[in-house]
Amino acid sequence: MMFQPRVENAVQALGERISHDDILRCIRCGLCSYTCPTYRVENCESMGPRGRLALVRALIEGKLELSPRFAEKFYDCVLCAACTSACPGGTQSDAMMLEARRILYKAGLAPEPIAGLLARLEAQHNISGEDNAGRLMWSSNMERAPGGLGRRQAEMVYFVGCVSSLFPMSFSIPQAFSRTLDLAGVNYALLGEAEWCCGYPAYISGDVELARQAAAHNLEVIRSAGARQVVVTCPSCYHVFTHIYPELLGEGALAGLKVLHATELLADLLEGGALRPAGQAVRVTYHDPCDLGRKSKLFLPPRRVLHAIPGLELVEMASTGENSLCCGGGGNVESSAPSLVESMAARRLAEAQDTGAELIVTACQQCKRTLTSAARKRRVRMRILDVVELVWQALSAEG
Amino acid sequence: MEFCREFVQELEQIVGPAYVHTDPVDLQCYAFDATFEEWRPDVVVRPATTDEVARVLRLCNEARVPVIPRGMGSGLAGGTVPSPNGGLVLSLTRMNRIQEIDEVNMTVTVEAGVITADLQAEVERRGLFYPPDPSSIKHSTIGGNIACNAGGPRCLKYGVTKDYVMGVKAVLADGRVFSAGGKPIKYVTGYDLPALLTGSEGTLAVVTEALLRLTVKPTVARTAAVAFHDLDLASQAVNKVLWAGFVPATLELMDDTTIHTVEEYLHIGLPLDAAAMLIVESDGRDERVVDDEMQGMVEIFRAAGAADVRVAKDEKERDALWRGRRSVSPSLARRRPHKLGEDISLPRSAIPEAIRRIKGVAAKYGLPIAIFGHAGDGNLHPNILFDRRDAEEWARVQQAMAEIFAIALELGGTLTGEHGVGIMKRPFVSQALDPTAVEAMWRIKRALDPHNILNPGKVFPAEVTG
Ligand SMILES: Cc1cc2nc3c(=O)[nH]c(=O)nc-3n(C[C@H](O)[C@H](O)[C@H](O)COP(=O)(O)OP(=O)(O)OC[C@H]3O[C@@H](n4cnc5c(N)ncnc54)[C@H](O)[C@@H]3O)c2cc1C
Ligand code: SF4
Ligand code: SF4
Numbered sequence: 001m002m003f004q005p006r007v008e009n010a011v012q013a014l015g016e017r018i019s020h021d022d023i024l025r026c027i028r029c030g031l032c033s034y035t036c037p038t039y040r041v042e043n044c045e046s047m048g049p050r051g052r053l054a055l056v057r058a059l060i061e062g063k064l065e066l067s068p069r070f071a072e073k074f075y076d077c078v079l080c081a082a083c084t085s086a087c088p089g090g091t092q093s094d095a096m097m098l099e100a101r102r103i104l105y106k107a108g109l110a111p112e113p114i115a116g117l118l119a120r121l122e123a124q125h126n127i128s129g130e131d132n133a134g135r136l137m138w139s140s141n142m143e144r145a146p147g148g149l150g151r152r153q154a155e156m157v158y159f160v161g162c163v164s165s166l167f168p169m170s171f172s173i174p175q176a177f178s179r180t181l182d183l184a185g186v187n188y189a190l191l192g193e194a195e196w197c198c199g200y201p202a203y204i205s206g207d208v209e210l211a212r213q214a215a216a217h218n219l220e221v222i223r224s225a226g227a228r229q230v231v232v233t234c235p236s237c238y239h240v241f242t243h244i245y246p247e248l249l250g251e252g253a254l255a256g257l258k259v260l261h262a263t264e265l266l267a268d269l270l271e272g273g274a275l276r277p278a279g280q281a282v283r284v285t286y287h288d289p290c291d292l293g294r295k296s297k298l299f300l301p302p303r304r305v306l307h308a309i310p311g312l313e314l315v316e317m318a319s320t321g322e323n324s325l326c327c328g329g330g331g332n333v334e335s336s337a338p339s340l341v342e343s344m345a346a347r348r349l350a351e352a353q354d355t356g357a358e359l360i361v362t363a364c365q366q367c368k369r370t371l372t373s374a375a376r377k378r379r380v381r382m383r384i385l386d387v388v389e390l391v392w393q394a395l396s397a398e399g
Numbered sequence: 400m401e402f403c404r405e406f407v408q409e410l411e412q413i414v415g416p417a418y419v420h421t422d423p424v425d426l427q428c429y430a431f432d433a434t435f436e437e438w439r440p441d442v443v444v445r446p447a448t449t450d451e452v453a454r455v456l457r458l459c460n461e462a463r464v465p466v467i468p469r470g471m472g473s474g475l476a477g478g479t480v481p482s483p484n485g486g487l488v489l490s491l492t493r494m495n496r497i498q499e500i501d502e503v504n505m506t507v508t509v510e511a512g513v514i515t516a517d518l519q520a521e522v523e524r525r526g527l528f529y530p531p532d533p534s535s536i537k538h539s540t541i542g543g544n545i546a547c548n549a550g551g552p553r554c555l556k557y558g559v560t561k562d563y564v565m566g567v568k569a570v571l572a573d574g575r576v577f578s579a580g581g582k583p584i585k586y587v588t589g590y591d592l593p594a595l596l597t598g599s600e601g602t603l604a605v606v607t608e609a610l611l612r613l614t615v616k617p618t619v620a621r622t623a624a625v626a627f628h629d630l631d632l633a634s635q636a637v638n639k640v641l642w643a644g645f646v647p648a649t650l651e652l653m654d655d656t657t658i659h660t661v662e663e664y665l666h667i668g669l670p671l672d673a674a675a676m677l678i679v680e681s682d683g684r685d686e687r688v689v690d691d692e693m694q695g696m697v698e699i700f701r702a703a704g705a706a707d708v709r710v711a712k713d714e715k716e717r718d719a720l721w722r723g724r725r726s727v728s729p730s731l732a733r734r735r736p737h738k739l740g741e742d743i744s745l746p747r748s749a750i751p752e753a754i755r756r757i758k759g760v761a762a763k764y765g766l767p768i769a770i771f772g773h774a775g776d777g778n779l780h781p782n783i784l785f786d787r788r789d790a791e792e793w794a795r796v797q798q799a800m801a802e803i804f805a806i807a808l809e810l811g812g813t814l815t816g817e818h819g820v821g822i823m824k825r826p827f828v829s830q831a832l833d834p835t836a837v838e839a840m841w842r843i844k845r846a847l848d849p850h851n852i853l854n855p856g857k858v859f860p861a862e863v864t865g
Contacts, residue, residue, distance in 0.1 A: 021736070024736060024737075024787075025736075027433065027737075027738075028432070028433050028434075028472075029433045029473060029535070029538065030433060030471055030472055030473045030535075030538035030539075031535075033471065034516065034537040034538055043445075043492040043493050043495060043512070044445065045428040045429055045472065045490070046420075046424065046425050046428040046429075050472075051428035054427055054428055054430070054431065055424060055427060055428065063427070064423055064424065064427055067422075067423075067424060069422045069424040069425070070424050073424065088726075088728060088729035088732070089729055089732040089733075090729070
């Protein structure tokens with residue numbers, strides 16, 4: 001009971017940020033459960049949006065106290081926002097899930113793996129906890145060093161993000177993208193160890209202050225590189241730059257800086273003729289990452305990229321675009337409930353298989369990782385590629 | 400109700416510890432449905448098989464523990480909300496397997512927890528069709544649909560859930576399992592127990608499996624919106640269409656308050672000067688036949704004095720028309736914080752009079768009431784819009800609701816056409832039903848569930864249950 005006073009403060013803070021009216025907007029119809037990936041795996045009310053909202057409401061109404069079990073329900077939510085988009089009454093459910101995580105964190109009730117993650121972020125400014133100096137490891141065994149490597153000043157910064165920088169399984173993404181940028185003659189710089197985690201993992205774990213520090217630092221180093229554009233391959237980095245940085249640092253946070261997702265840049269380069277891919281006779285389906293699609297509304301650019309590859313056939317899955325199903329890789333759930341994540345990924349894989357495609361293309365290293373490892377475990381014979389990898393494949397095939 | 404540790408342990412032995420919940424966090428999530436009612440159960444159990452359900456019921460029957468069956472909790476009558484005595488919520492959502500699709504006999508066998516939309520999608524892949532279409536198909540289960548005898552817009556042509564239940568597997572209060580009904584379409588050997596359980600709201604037995612009839616999926620649909628300046632004209636037009644032998648798939652009605660509220664929300668050009676708007680749909684498998692049917696109905700509507708008839712030219716226009724209907728609920732939600740949606744059911748001829756009288760109630764209590772519903776079958780949804788936090792207003796809402804029920808009964812109708820009685824309409828049941836009929840129902844209930852453990856406090860008025 002040591003944390004009792006903190007709990008009380010936290011609950012009070014919740015009452016200030018979420019009003020009873022906001023929460024009463026939910027008329028408890030249950031429609032959002034149908035689209036919720038965690039509900040559909042567990043078929044359990046406490047693992048769906050309506051149940052989670054009921055918990056927040058009970059907390060505000062004084063009918064329930066914070067507890068580790070309470071925390072579990074919110075740190076098991078992948079924050080995919082499918083519930084928000086499904087609600088006919090306009091309930092901002094995912095924002096409430098996030099708010100609940102904040103007070104849980106303040107109350108010292110974040111699950112153990114989340115606490116560990118936050119400690120790593122604080123110490124090393126990345127999610128892996130390795131020395132941040134290793135951020136360019138992905139480029140070390142490339143035949144030709146990426147053009148952005150030595151550049152201190154450039155028009156554009158390629159912000160690589162933690163997973164692609166530090167997890168060997170994802171190195172192929174920055175490798176492919178930097179090669180493509182070089183081929184197109186783009187003047188860009190890499191930040192190396194000056195790049196910190198974008199702040200999203202801290203933000204969604206509840207530690208807003210840590211996220212704010214990351215935001216301020218990253219914008220400063222980007223600006224001091226003289227850049228006016230930032231390009232990212234990671235959808236979460238994209239979402240946090242465009243939607244959360246202004247919230248953390250004020251409306252003008254991005255003044256003079258344009259943030260692009262790799263697919264926006266590639267679509268323009270491909271359509272403008274700066275890149276000429278060889279034909280790829282392949283049937284693919286596209287998986288919308290939640291942070292890029294539903295949460296940032298970039299549905300079109302990745303599809304424009306795919307359409308620019310001659311011979312490629314795109315077949316959409318049953319749930320796509322705004323209704324796309326989360327791969328399970330969101331919300332840091334992986335660290336606390338890996339088997340839940342695998343079950344969610346399996347549902348997405350089943351939808352992909354139904355299309356008859358041989359390849360799942362996504363635009364996210366995390367979606368790729370989540371789907372790939374579930375496919376391996378469940379012996380699903382489908383390949384998963386990030387769209388930047390596919391583009392490089394088509395470009396290098398031409399020679 | 401405090402449970403002893405041994406009771407919970409026995410439950411855990413039956414379904415596995417992961418599926419027995421006693422933490423307040425879990426209990427809170429099973430304390431409500433889609434109404435304002437809220438009461439926490441003492442324990443939630445989530446079985447995976449009929450056998451587990453049977454063993455849980457046997458245990459509860461011996462211990463006299465109330466059991467509240469639950470599907471997806473989308474009920475609009477408080478049927479799956481525990482009573483103040485608490486009890487055990489029996490959630491059937493893990494039992495969600497589609498067991499057999501028999502294409503020759505056109506049937507499907509499913510577990511009770513299958514989500515209705517999932518069942519529809521699965522049979523439609525094979526060109527088959529499960530027609531009952533409550534608006535809640537994505538958030539209700541087949542078990543819940545059977546327990547409430549759910550219906551929807553398509554019911555004029557296709558009927559309601561009970562018209563599709565050919566058989567059930569169910570568990571009695573004492574834990575004994577029985578099957579009833581089967582694949583033969585004609586089946587009069589003994590009482591029709593599947594029909595008895597349909598609409599029984601979890602008070603007679605727990606349905607664990609259902610054998611459902613399917614039809615062939617219609618492939619063509621045509622939709623029209625028809626506006627009338629006068630309610631009586633609209634009602635007469637509906638009768639003329641039906642007398643001419645047309646059986647439209649849907650015949651939805653929206654009154655002027657509803658039209659205005661939707662238009663404010665969507666701006667899709669609905670006729671703001673109309674007293675009523677009908678959305679009519681014709682469907683089938685032959686384009687010419689469907690076109691002819693729509694054409695025939697349009698002619699009748701025009702001759703009967705329709706102010707405006709708009710037939711959707713393509714799928715996009717058709718979708719726009721339905722968008723208006725589908726947006727009724729959300730648009731009402733934006734007008735006032737809360738709404739109470741009733742579902743009185745009337746003889747078709749009484750619709751205009753009922754709407755007029757309900758408008759009188761709205762004026763009397765100073766509450767906006769939007770009325771929409773199914774003109775073809777007489778099921779109306781008067782939705783009272785209000786702010787629950789205003790105690791005085793809430794009191795007026797309750798009075799208005801009681802008057803609406805009285806109107807329905809005076810006009811030869813009944814309290815509920817789709818949602819069931821649950822907790823919400825219990826106080827009105829005695830007015831709505833013949834006392835001897837209520838007694839007969841209570842005897843059936845006691846014969847099947849002598850200790851009254853299955854969903855106690857629901858359906859039957861307090862004066863009957865004692
Ligand atoms: C937005 C919205 C729109 C709706 N539209 C319609 C509509 O158009 N038409 C319509 O008819 N209804 C409608 N409803 C009401 C509701 O969806 C239906 O009553 C539905 O059938 C309930 O199914 P459920 O699985 O959610 O059941 P629950 O709400 O969980 O339970 C409902 C009742 O059934 C009992 N029950 C559930 N499962 C079983 C079982 N396996 N065995 C025995 N008893 C059981 C429960 O004890 C309870 O009494 C709507 C509800 C909402 C919120
Ligand atoms: S959040 Fe919206 S969709 Fe979900 S239960 Fe509440 S009202 Fe229904
Ligand atoms: S954000 Fe996603 S996982 Fe979380 S409750 Fe909503 S739909 Fe479910």
